[in-house]
Amino acid sequence: MSIFRRLFSKKIDPNTRLSRKVVLLNQFDFLLDTLENSKFDIVYMENLKQPLTPDERVYFTQQIDRIESSKKVLLWMRSNVIS
16 A cells, blocks of 8 residues: 555544455555565576576576465455455
C-alpha cells in the first residue's frame, strides 16, 4: 500500500472483518515486496561475478526458484483473502 493511501485512507474499526482483511493484504504485499527485493539482490550479485562456476550457477538458480515458488504461494493466499 502506498504512503499516500496510508495517510489519507479512511480509518477502519480494528474489530471488523474488513480491517482484518486489509491488515492481511498489507502483510502479503509486504512479504511479496520483500521477496522481490531479495530476488533482485540475488540477480544483482550473480551479475557482478563473472564468470560463474557451475556450482554457483546452480545455487543462484535454486535461490531464484525458491523465491518464485514462495511468491506463488503468497499470491494464492492473498487471492483467498480477497475472495
